[in-house]
Amino acid sequence: MSPHRTTLDTSGDVAVLTLDHAPLNLFDQAMFDALVADLAALTAAPPRALLVRAEGRAVSAGVDVHVFAGLSPTDAGALWQRLFDGIIAPIEALPCPVVFAAHALTLTAAFEVALACDIVLAGPRARFGLVETVVGLTPSMGGPQRLAERAGSGRARELVMTGDLYDAATLAQWGVVNAVHDDVDTAARALAARLAAGPTRAHAATKEIVAAWRSGGVAHADAVVPTVSGSLFATEDLQGAVASFLAEGHGKATYSGR
Incomplete structure (x- = not known):
């Protein structure tokens, strides 16, 4: 297993935050902690644009279910509040454009992170899902409401309640994905650089x-x-x-x- 959960490059006007937790970039507690720390650093010293991307064969296969084991309702509520305060809110509050690049499977927490970003780009093989129904849960990092904002409440309920996977072309038609590119990483880096050079x-x-x-x-x-x-x-x-x-x-x- 990779020793990294995320990597953060802030050497230029474009900061690049990479999910890097082989083999499937599962969101375990260490991944959540790494994202909270990275976003705190970006909040303290904002770049002129941020690109969020991933290494590996999946952007993320979702949350490591061990995170949920044994939680009481109070514990779970505190977890979600920490993730809103430490991940979702800081992404949305960054005073710069934030681009998300999805090259492959993008499930649950990673999809919710994408929905907090300003612009979502995808590769043609990317698939997206909020599949929390498999453990009797609803997405709890802002996914349903941000999906409803982009695609409408009916589509949001369909996607969440069915737990199905949706391809990049479909979500582009719905307005969830801004554009589909054969080489999404190159396109996302170019867009982030263009935005960073702007006002x-x-x-x-x-x-x-x-x-x-x-x-x-x-x-x-x-x-x-x-x-x-x-x-x-x-x-x-x-x-x-x-x-x-x-x-x-x-x-x-x-x-x-x-």
């Missing part, structure tokens, strides 16, 4: 406005726009891009993330 503060503002819509609808999002968007006029990126546009036209600006 990072503006990307963070986009995430903040969308988060406001998710929590309170269009009216709430409208209410935060003046402050969130207005603050961008103090950034070097906006000031430089406006000056570049006026002097040289469209598409000549470069961005530093400040």
Whole structure:
């Protein structure tokens, strides 16, 4: 078995977080702990984009069921709260674009992590499932509600209640997967690099406005726009891009993330 649960490369503007726990990248307690630690490090020093990917023949075959053995309802509630607080919320709160690359089987916790990311790319052989029904559970890291947001509540209930596996093409049609690529790792790295070279503060503002819509609808999002968007006029990126546009036209600006 690999000595790693995750690997994290923060050497450039694009941070790469890789699930690396052979043979099937099962989410055991050590994997959860590694993700919590990695995301804490990214929160403390955010990159300009994050790519979440995996090594091996599966993105993840799901959660190691040993994690659930002997849990009381109180214990389970505390576990889910820790995973929301330590994994899902930090991913969504990162002030940069987050891309998820799924090259193969992506089950349960890994699929829920994907649904917390901004953009999900998949390879043609990727398959996805929230299969917690096999142990009498419902997905509890935000999967049903985030799937409902992307695909509609009817599709979310179908996917969760049947516990079936769905291919990348189907989930692309549903709006869960943003795009399918033959070489998804290369495509995801290219997209993350492109986003990292963009106006990072503006990307963070986009995430903040969308988060406001998710929590309170269009009216709430409208209410935060003046402050969130207005603050961008103090950034070097906006000031430089406006000056570049006026002097040289469209598409000549470069961005530093400040």
